[in-house]
Amino acid sequence: MNDMKSLAQRVKELEDQLVVCIRCGTCQSVCPLFEQTHREADVARGKLALLDGLGKNMFDNPNGVEERLNRCLLCGSCAANCPSGVNVVEIFIKARAILAEYKGLSPAKQVIFKKLLSDPKTFDFFTELAGKFQGVFTKKDKNPQATSCARVISPLLDNRHFPSMAEKSFHRLTPRLNTPVGKSGIKVALFTGCIIDKVFPRIANDVIEVFKHHGIGLYIPDGQGCCGIPALASGDRKSFTKLVAHHIGLFEREKFDYLVTACATCTSTIKKLWPSIYEGKESGTRAKIGKLSEKTLDINQFLVNSVSLDPRDEIHGTKGGPVTYHDPCHLKKSLGVAREPRQLIKASGHELVEMEGADKCCGMGGSFNLYHYGISSRIGTLKQQSISDTHCDTVATGCPACMIQISDMLAKSGAQVKVKHPLELYADFLRNR
Amino acid sequence: MKKKTIIDELKKIVGAENVLADNEDMVTYSYDAAVLDAVIPIAAVMPENSGELGKIVKLCSEYCLPMTVRGAGTNLSGGTIPHNSGVVILTGKLNAILEINEADMYAVVQPGVVTATLAAAVEKKGLFYPPDPGSQAVSTIGGNVAENAGGLRGLKYGVTKDYVMGVSFYDAHGEHVRSGSRTVKCATGYNLAGLMVGSEGTLGVMDEIVLKLIPLPKARKSMVAVYKTIEQASKTVAAIIADRIVPATLELLDNFTIRAVESYSKAGLPLDAGALLLIEVDGHPGQVEEDGLRVEELCREFGADSVKVATDENERDRIWAARRSALSALAKLKPTLVLEDATVPRSKIPAMVKSLQEISQKYDISIGTFGHAGDGNLHPTILTDKRNKEEWLRVEQAIEEIFDRALELGGTLSGEHGTGLAKAPFLEREVGRSSILFSRRLRKALDPNNILNPGKVTGAL
Incomplete structure (x- = not known):
């Protein structure tokens, strides 16, 4: 193991980004974790101070800082509200990578990221296996969220209620697709994303249907994998870089106007993190990443701004019921997309009922939910209460990870509320009118 | 070992x-929002109720442990920077609004209640808690009382001290002391609640605060006036006051700040303007109408190129968004931002504005000036990089000169940020030797072991 001085040296690379924090403490007002714990080390200002301390070689070992740095949802609420414009998420991700590279990844994470996640084929093989056997360990809840829970007490599943893995993942149903440009004159490539592929293939199926309706050419290449955020959140820049390079190769085979995803987290990762964190050396890849991330769009944003939607006053038949909408952090705080999903919901013939704190984090935070399920649930319960208070029977949100967390929270509370992607509502509308 | 014993005792309480003592956590309680050196405490403790708070104070008293109370740690004068052998008492979980009494118009709160949370809660009941410090989204009432925080509405509505009806607190020995009352009038005993306001944690540890509420004004009107020179703007401020009109807010942005805000938010501000005045009058609809028209007239009379009156809430929000983003916009220009708050009698605003321009040139540093012109409380904001040692020296000299000029004009070192560590060495210049000695004797009598936030306000005892 290297000495702390060399670690300090590496953290010092972040200094120019760290000094931007003026310690004003505004981040405390929006941090979902701080709201629960009131601890300074849980909020951005505290973590930035710790990184500053690490750079000044103030600690005997990096473990305490690492542990605190990992207690973060990476929701970016702090960054979105920071008066000084500190790029908190990028700093934290770089710092996690520096620490992981210094300490080495844990053996379990090495297997998960290096062997599984960074190789889409192996990853698919294991997730399909898990899909086949899930019924042995879990039972269906028979609720509007269509979740399952553990049959017996399980340390891994805890008391989670989760949407089941799909019997057939999306890429089994539609391994590849390349349809010609229709009346819209637009060609779009779809980045499916793991959760949609393996848990919510129905969303990707709806994408195909909606695009067909609007005459949008659709390109879905074979062999897609993960956008890389789980590896990055654990500091594994190598697996992340490998995944980015893999996808750049896949998507350069066809010409298209936009790369669209229906997952807020994938969109935000491709747009923000692919260009800033990729560390590959191959000449030209960096420029390709820049170009691809520039034409990447969230699906709500794409449909509302680039396609003329069928206006809802053309609806013949019953009007959709009231729907409330949750802003995924990776859409609103990271990308500033908040208007479009709402417009899509309204265009689908639904009345939109705003919940209290629609843009408050749901508490999922990817691996945060795995390691800190207790706090994650406390944050999620607040979201569930806001949803329930609207008395809507459907909550829509543009991120499949948020959908998992919100389904869990609603299932636990016994609320009779369905969880949908805005695109699903639009697809329903097109089918039913 | 003493430290271990203390931590064990705290855990028992x-x-x-709710007890933090790891080196990493201590680093996170070593600073506040002031540009000062960090000091690492030995432990931090988070009581969940007043009883626990009292026991903590008693324990610190027994072990002669310095204690520093910390709310949101947004202090701009170092009041929440702890002592290196001390304990930090966190008020994060003492955050209950205990009562909002509509009939008698007061609220009783614990010190950890966030200012904006209280303001929103009372507004829901048609009542008004006016003090609105810039950090109100995070700052706590305990901190506001301890620092006598101000805000944008100081001109008409006063500051925190004008709303404190009563405070109960634990003294240096851990005894519970009650002061003030829930009545509008109260003439019994010393005005200890008044003494606690602005005492920066040096006289006691608060556990409950009774705050005065007032009716929410029925109408308001906002406007923005554009000037070629900052002199014209500052003369307008004096003229409005001289005309016996008291706007709720009367804010000034200088050209440097206007350009920073515009490049940050693209709000369409006039880049060539020497200054902007942002004004809001509120109260009864009839009076708002009358005052609004008169203020508009005065703005033009004193040279405003244009006066734009907000016709709806959206326009009003846009006007105030420019003001609210001033600090953010300036903060983005350089790594270090020193936000000063030297304050002068409001008629002296033109003279103070001139002084700030001279100081900026003399020391060759960037100063953006904005703030509460209507109450004489400007915020000269120095933009620098603390890592540049040579420039930092000039910044320190400039700050000292700002202090001196404000005092020459009959002003004060701090309108709303408090004395803390930052201004303690300069306090004697403002109040004189005997005031410092009196304050120190008072402190010594109440806190003989000097454990209540040592080093703040009066300097070393």
Whole structure:
């Protein structure tokens, strides 16, 4: 193991980004974790101070800082509200990578990221296996969220209620697709994303249907994998870089106007993190990443701004019921997309009922939910209460990870509320009118 | 070992989950929002109720441990920077609004209640808690009382001290002391609640605060006036006051700040303007109408190129968004931002504005000036990089000169940020030797072991 001085040296690379924090403490007002714990080390200002301390070689070992740095949802609420414009998420991700590279990844994470996640084929093989056997360990809840829970007490599943893995993942149903440009004159490539592929293939199926309706050419290449955020959140820049390079190769085979995803987290990762964190050396890849991330769009944003939607006053038949909408952090705080999903919901013939704190984090935070399920649930319960208070029977949100967390929270509370992607509502509308 | 004993004793009072002592956590309680050196404490403790708070104070008293109370740690004068052998008392979980009494128009709160949370809660009941410090989204009432925080509405509505009806607190020995009352009038005993306001944690540890509420104004009107020179703007401020009109807010942005805000928010501000005045009058609809028209007239009379009156809430929000983003916009220009708050009698605003321009040139540093012109409380904001040692020296000299000029004009070192560590060495220049000695004797009598936030306000005892 290297000495702390060399670690300090590496953290010092972040200094120019760290000094931007003026310690004003505004981040405390929006941090979902701080709201629960009131601890300074849980909020951005505290973590930035710790990184500053690490750079000044103030600690005997990096473990305490690492542990605190990992207690973060990476929701970016702090960054979105920071008066000084500190790029908190990028700093934290770089710092996690520096620490992981210094300490080495844990053996379990090495297997998960290096062997599984960074190789889409192996990853698919294991997730399909898990899909086949899930019924042995879990039972269906028979609720509007269509979740399952553990049959017996399980340390891994805890008391989670989760949407089941799909019997057939999306890429089994539609391994590849390349349809010609229709009346819209637009060609779009779809980045499916793991959760949609393996848990919510129905969303990707709806994408195909909606695009067909609007005459949008659709390109879905074979062999897609993960956008890389789980590896990055654990500091594994190598697996992340490998995944980015893999996808750049896949998507350069066809010409298209936009790369669209229906997952807020994938969109935000491709747009923000692919260009800033990729560390590959191959000449030209960096420029390709820049170009691809520039034409990447969230699906709500794409449909509302680039396609003329069928206006809802053309609806013949019953009007959709009231729907409330949750802003995924990776859409609103990271990308500033908040208007479009709402417009899509309204265009689908639904009345939109705003919940209290629609843009408050749901508490999922990817691996945060795995390691800190207790706090994650406390944050999620607040979201569930806001949803329930609207008395809507459907909550829509543009991120499949948020959908998992919100389904869990609603299932636990016994609320009779369905969880949908805005695109699903639009697809329903097109089918039913 | 003393430290271990103390931590064990603290755990007995509040439970292990509410005591922090790891080196990493201590680093996170070593600073506040002031540009000062960090000091690392030995432990931090988070009581969940007043009883636990009292026991903590008693324990610190027994072990002669310095204690520093910390709310949101947004202090701009170093008031929440702890002592290196001391304990930090966190008020994060003492955050209950205990009562909002509509009939008698007061609220009783614990010190950890966030200012904006209280303001929103009372507004829901048609009542008004006016003090609105810039950090109100995070700052706590305990901190506001301890620092006598101000805000944008100081001109008409006063500052925190004008709303404190009563405070109960633990003294340096851990005894519970009550002061003030829930009545509008109260003439019994010393005005200890008044003494606690602005005492920066040096006289006691608060556990409950009774705050005065007032009716929410029925109408308001906002406007923005554009000037070629900052002199014209500052003369307008004096003229409005001289005309016996008291706007709720009367804010000034200088050209440097206007350009920073515009490049940050693209709000369409006039880049060539020497200054902007942002004004809001509120109260009864009839009076708002009358005052609004008169203020508009005065703005033009004193040279405003244009006066734009907000016709709806959206336009009003746009006007105030420009003001609210001033600090953010300036903060983005350089790594270090020193936000000063030297304050002068409001008629002296033109003279102070001139002084700030001279100081900026003399020391060759960037100063953006904005702030509460209507109450004489400007915020000269110095933009620098503390890592540049040579420039930092000039910044320190400039700050000292700002202090001196404000005092020459009959002003004060701090309108709303407090004395803390930052201004303690300069306080004697403002109040004189005997005031410092009186304050120190008072402190010594109440806190003989000097454990209540040592080093703040009066300097070393």
